[in-house]
Structures are given as C-alpha cells and as structure tokens.
Amino acid sequence: MTTKDLLYKKFVLFGDSITQRTFDQYILGGDPSRLDYSLGAELTSIYNRKLQVLNRGFSGYNTEHARHILPELLRLEHDESNSKIELMWIFFGANDAVQKGLQKVELERYEQNLEFLTQLALDRGIKVILITPGVVDDSALSQRDPEWKDGHIRNTTRNKMYAAAVKRVGEHFNVPVLDLLSALETHGDYEQLLVDGLHFLGKAYQILYRELLNLIESEYPELHPDQLPMKLPYWRDIDPSDIKASLNG
Amino acid sequence: MTTKDLLYKKFVLFGDSITQRTFDQYILGGDPSRLDYSLGAELTSIYNRKLQVLNRGFSGYNTEHARHILPELLRLEHDESNSKIELMWIFFGANDAVQKGLQKVELERYEQNLEFLTQLALDRGIKVILITPGVVDDSALSQRDPEWKDGHIRNTTRNKMYAAAVKRVGEHFNVPVLDLLSALETHGDYEQLLVDGLHFLGKAYQILYRELLNLIESEYPELHPDQLPMKLPYWRDIDPSDIKASLNG
Numbered sequence: 001m002t003t004k005d006l007l008y009k010k011f012v013l014f015g016d017s018i019t020q021r022t023f024d025q026y027i028l029g030g031d032p033s034r035l036d037y038s039l040g041a042e043l044t045s046i047y048n049r050k051l052q053v054l055n056r057g058f059s060g061y062n063t064e065h066a067r068h069i070l071p072e073l074l075r076l077e078h079d080e081s082n083s084k085i086e087l088m089w090i091f092f093g094a095n096d097a098v099q100k101g102l103q104k105v106e107l108e109r110y111e112q113n114l115e116f117l118t119q120l121a122l123d124r125g126i127k128v129i130l131i132t133p134g135v136v137d138d139s140a141l142s143q144r145d146p147e148w149k150d151g152h153i154r155n156t157t158r159n160k161m162y163a164a165a166v167k168r169v170g171e172h173f174n175v176p177v178l179d180l181l182s183a184l185e186t187h188g189d190y191e192q193l194l195v196d197g198l199h200f201l202g203k204a205y206q207i208l209y210r211e212l213l214n215l216i217e218s219e220y221p222e223l224h225p226d227q228l229p230m231k232l233p234y235w236r237d238i239d240p241s242d243i244k245a246s247l248n249g
Numbered sequence: 250m251t252t253k254d255l256l257y258k259k260f261v262l263f264g265d266s267i268t269q270r271t272f273d274q275y276i277l278g279g280d281p282s283r284l285d286y287s288l289g290a291e292l293t294s295i296y297n298r299k300l301q302v303l304n305r306g307f308s309g310y311n312t313e314h315a316r317h318i319l320p321e322l323l324r325l326e327h328d329e330s331n332s333k334i335e336l337m338w339i340f341f342g343a344n345d346a347v348q349k350g351l352q353k354v355e356l357e358r359y360e361q362n363l364e365f366l367t368q369l370a371l372d373r374g375i376k377v378i379l380i381t382p383g384v385v386d387d388s389a390l391s392q393r394d395p396e397w398k399d400g401h402i403r404n405t406t407r408n409k410m411y412a413a414a415v416k417r418v419g420e421h422f423n424v425p426v427l428d429l430l431s432a433l434e435t436h437g438d439y440e441q442l443l444v445d446g447l448h449f450l451g452k453a454y455q456i457l458y459r460e461l462l463n464l465i466e467s468e469y470p471e472l473h474p475d476q477l478p479m480k481l482p483y484w485r486d487i488d489p490s491d492i493k494a495s496l497n498g
Contacts, residue, residue: 003321003322006321006322006325020297020298023290023291023293023294023297024290025274025284025287025290025294035274035286037274037284038274038287041272041273041274041287041289041290041293042274044289044290044293045272045273045274045287048306049307052303054257054301055293055297057297058298059484060483060484060485061484065487065492065496068252068493069252069255069481072252072255076255076331076332081330081332082325082329082330083325095484102484102487103484232307232310234309235307235308235309236309236351240313243314243317244317247314247317
C-alpha cells in the first residue's frame with residue numbers, strides 16, 4: 001500500500017548555538033524545576049503532521065564553518081534524500097561579529113559567505129529565511145567572558161554592522177530577512193532576553209517565533225502551518241471497514 | 250568534500266495522541282503564559298547532534314490503523330531513505346482499549362497487531378521499545394466524554410489487560426517493554442498526571458522520560474545520549490587554517 005503523504009518535507013534550522021539551543025527547556029542555568037520556552041518544540045508542534053523540523057545548529061560555529069557544512073547537509077538532506085528541504089533559516093552572526101579571536105569573520109567575508117550559503121539553497125529551490133544576529137549585553141559579557149579582556153568583544157553595535165550585511169544579502173537575492181536585532185531592541189530589557197549576555201532566554205525565542213510566523217505568513221503564505229494540510233485523516237473520518245482506502249485519501 | 254557524520258540516524262516516536270503531543274508546551278488548556286514540560290523537546294535536546302527525533306504520533310489512531318501506516322513509514326524513512334531508523338518506540342493502546350466505539354480493538358487482535366508491528370521493525374534491524382498504555386482517570390472522563398454514556402468507557406483496569414498484552418509481545422520477541430502504566434500508578438495522583446482524564450500533563454511525560462532513559466541505558470546502552478558522539482567537532486578544536494580537515498575529523 002502507499003499511505004498518502006507520509007513523506008514529510010523539511011524545515012531546517014541552520015545556525016550556531018542560538019539555533020542549537022532551540023529545543024532546550026532548561027536554559028535558565030539548567031534548573032529542571034524551572035521550565036523555559038522552547039522555540040524548537042513550538043515549531044515542531046505547529047508543524048506536526050505537516051513539516052519535519054530539523055535542528056542543525058552548531059554551537060560556536062560561524063559562516064566560515066557553515067560554508068563547509070551546508071554543501072554536505074544539502075547533499076544528504078535534499079539531493080540524496082527522498083524527503084526534500086522545503087524551508088530553511090540561515091542564522092549566523094553571533095560568533096562572526098566578535099571583535100577578535102577564533103570565531104571572528106571579517107564583515108566583508110561574512111557577507112560573501114551568506115551569499116554563498118543562500119545561493120546554494122536557492123539553486124535547489126529551497127525557500128530561505130535569513131535571520132540577523134540578535135542583541136548582546138556587553139556589560140554582562142564583559143564580566144563573564146574570560147576572553148573579554150583579550151579583546152574578544154561582542155556588542156550590539158558590532159552586531160548591527162553584521163545585521164546590515166544580512167539585509168544587503170536579502171535584497172541582493174530578494175530573499176526575506178527576519179530583522180531579529182530590531183525586534184529584540186524594541187523589547188528593550190536585555191536581562192529578560194539574554195541568559196548570559198549572549199544566549200537567548202525563552203522571551204527572546206518567543207519574539208523570534210512571533211516574527212518568524214509573521215514573515216512566513218507574508219512571504220511564504222503557502223508554508224504557514226494553517227495552510228498546510230495535516231498528514232493522514234482525522235480519526236473519525238476513517239472508515240473502519242476500509243482503513244486502507246481512508247488512509248490513502 | 251564529505252563532512253563526516255552529518256547524516257543523522259533516527260529515533261522514531263510512533264503512536265497515538267499521547268505521542269503526537271510530545272512537543273506541546275501548552276497542554277494545560279492551551280494557556281501560553283503557563284508552560285509545561287515537553288518530552289519531545291527534551292529528547293531532541295539530549296540527542297542534539299546525535300540522533301534525529303521524529304514525532305510520528307497520530308491522534309485517535311489505534312494498532313489497526315498502525316498496521317497500515319508502519320509499512321509505508323518504514324519504506325520511506327528506512328528502506329528508501331539514506332538516513333536509517335536506529336530506534337523506535339511503539340506506543341499504542343490508549344484508544345485500542347476503549348470498551349466500545351470506532352477506536353476499539355479487541356485484546357487478542359491488539360496483541361497480534363503489536364506482534365506484526367514489532368516484527369516489521371525487527372526485520373530491518375531497528376531497535377524497538379514497546380510502551381504500555383498509561384493510566385486513565387475514569388471519574389474525570391465519565392464527566393467530560395460525551396460518548397461515555399454510550400459505553401465508550403476507558404479505565405485503568407482495561408488498560409492493564411492491554412498492558413499485559415504488550416508485555417507478552419515483548420517477551421515473545423525479547424524486546425524491552427517500558428511499563429508506563431505501573432510507573433504512573435506508582436506516582437498515584439492522577440490529577441497531577443492527566444489533563445483530561447486521558448491525555449498527559451508534563452508530569453506524566455517526565456515519568457515517561459525517566460523510565461525511557463533508564464531503559465535505554467540498560468537495554469541499548471550504546472544508544473544512550475552519553476554514549477553517542479556529538480556530530481562535528483567542538484568549535485575550539487577546529488583549525489582555522491584547515492577547517493575542512495577539522496570538520497572531517
């Protein structure tokens with residue numbers, strides 16, 4: 001038999017630690033008695049029986065690493081897979097924008113890297129969402145980050161330069177950009193948004209969720225969860241005398 | 250280039266609504282200001298960069314439906330996919346055990362169906378975990394379920410008969426059984442476990458999580474998250490002068 005529609009297309013979250021942590025509920029210092037919001041869970045939940053959400057976040061990575069990873073990721077999950085990537089976010093910059101150190105990527109190179117990554121996805125007909133880096137609380141980071149005194153400085157001013165590059169790439173390819181930095185800045189209170197001056201608390205992920213759904217609704221309305229049919233029928237609609245025919249729709 | 254290990258094997262959660270809801274954080278009546286525990290998020294999080302968790306829960310479905318779905322699911326996600334299923338839970342019974350109505354599956358047939366499903370997975374070398382149905386609060390259900398008065402009765406006593414069948418199937422194939430019913434019964438307070446007399450609150454999912462990890466540790470220790478290597482290296486271990494070689498390990 002062929003059960004209609006049981007092959008799920010994919011929504012790939014491609015990025016650094018802020019992406020990698022999207023399924024964590026214990027981001028408040030790991031205290032299991034205090035649950036925080038998981039963006040990955042919410043996306044998986046609203047796309048349940050519609051799209052398969054894949055977390056491909058790699059903590060500490062930047063676009064220089066991403067250039068090497070994405071071709072292989074696309075080969076495995078799209079070219080050589082029976083289940084195609086429908087939608088992908090590309091969300092780097094938190095590490096690229098550091099002023100010094102192993103993770104730093106020069107602004108011009110960051111922009112070239114994003115162009116390279118976007119082109120790879122577009123070549124395969126994948127719908128892309130570019131996300132700007134978020135905000136940084138440099139007063140918190142300067143106290144916590146042991147490398148800060150060596151000039152490994154991160155701050156919102158630097159992130160804004162990188163966010164502008166994301167917007168230029170978006171315009172160049174006519175690909176939608178989620179301006180997360182501006183959305184977080186509007187909220188204002190960084191202590192409610194950031195766990196350590198850099199990584200997101202649930203509140204920041206909730207803002208990202210809201211902006212993401214708005215963007216999908218306006219730019220890729222056919223991929224909004226309300227527009228995608230649920231795989232396999234509602235159970236009351238299944239004819240028990242011919243389950244096979246019911247499931248095949 | 251070939252970025253080592255970027256192909257994720259799968260952990261498939263196959264079941265009914267209790268599986269389908271594993272990524273929901275708003276199970277407390279849908280109030281977004283009150284977050285509850287998501288088992289799916291926790292599994293995705295602990296298997297991050299190790300195994301890909303796939304939710305294949307279908308609300309309202311029973312083993313009679315599952316017989317038709319699993320062959321296609323295995324064909325798509327295992328036989329014809331480059332990414333194989335490594336681990337799968339089979340978790341039905343909440344609907345099968347109803348005393349009357351569309352969802353009911355006779356006990357003997359339920360056992361045969363579970364045998365059929367288990368055999369399909371074992372034939373492909375997939376590691377299986379069978380989960381017994383949970384507990385039911387029939388006093389809550391009798392007040393809420395409009396079909397209760399028509400004899401669509403669910404209760405823990407019936408679920409125990411079905412749980413015993415799950416254990417027989419486990420013994421028959423020498424496949425581990427997670428006796429969720431007993432674990433939940435030990436907890437005792439059904440109001441803390443069930444949102445509507447049938448579906449799980451976070452507390453019940455947390456018990457399932459704890460039992461699941463214990464079972465994986467004892468029965469499939471090589472698949473415990475602590476034993477699986479994380480895909481791609483720690484970012485500080487990447488040589489910036491030869492990223493390609495670093496990523497390929």
